[in-house]
Amino acid sequence: MSAITKPQLARLQTLYSQWEKHSLDCPGGDRAARIAWASERTGRAIASFAELTLDEGKRLIDILQNAVGRKFPAKKRSRPKTTRDGEKKGTEGRHDQIHAETTLAGPSEFAMIQRDLDRLGWDQARLKGFLRSRRSPTRGITVIRTLGEANRVHWALKHIAPHPAGKEQAAS
Numbered sequence: 001m002s003a004i005t006k007p008q009l010a011r012l013q014t015l016y017s018q019w020e021k022h023s024l025d026c027p028g029g030d031r032a033a034r035i036a037w038a039s040e041r042t043g044r045a046i047a048s049f050a051e052l053t054l055d056e057g058k059r060l061i062d063i064l065q066n067a068v069g070r071k072f073p074a075k076k077r078s079r080p081k082t083t084r085d086g087e088k089k090g091t092e093g094r095h096d097q098i099h100a101e102t103t104l105a106g107p108s109e110f111a112m113i114q115r116d117l118d119r120l121g122w123d124q125a126r127l128k129g130f131l132r133s134r135r136s137p138t139r140g141i142t143v144i145r146t147l148g149e150a151n152r153v154h155w156a157l158k159h160i161a162p163h164p165a166g167k168e169q170a171a172s
Contacts, residue, residue: 003054008057009050009057012049016034018068018070041059042056042060089147094151105146106147110144112154113157116161120157120160137153137155
């Protein structure tokens with residue numbers, strides 16, 4: 001049996017502390033209560049979370065995720081490999097674009113635009129109509145091919161869409 005991994009251990013400790021703060025079912029905040037809780041759930045006596053096996057850690061994480069209402073950890077954002085790639089990703093499509101070469105749009109850019117469309121409640125036909133309009137950020141180009149075009153469309157849709165935090169504040 002393999003031992004619990006460091007990321008698993010960190011996730012378990014984080015979830016337990018969240019559960020501890022928000023649950024009436026939590027046995028207590030001290031270390032002994034936490035160890036007793038884990039021992040009871042695993043069916044064996046443990047002296048530390050670090051003694052858990054990989055499977056036991058996964059099972060305890062699942063229990064706590066259900067208790068706190070978290071399905072999975074937040075996805076880590078992929079970072080550009082080089083500073084140059086980051087500059088290109090952030091400035092391509094702007095008037096003050098730093099690098100002259102053009103990059104083709106990839107799946108992450110199309111996913112970003114789809115999230116914007118979902119937030120607006122638009123379908124692909126509505127997007128094409130918008131791209132054909134005189135307010136189009138792509139000047140009539142209806143097929144998004146480059147990173148610059150994808151960025152311009154994303155920025156335009158982002159400004160049209162109401163910000164999720166703004167809705168909550170307005171409702172309060």
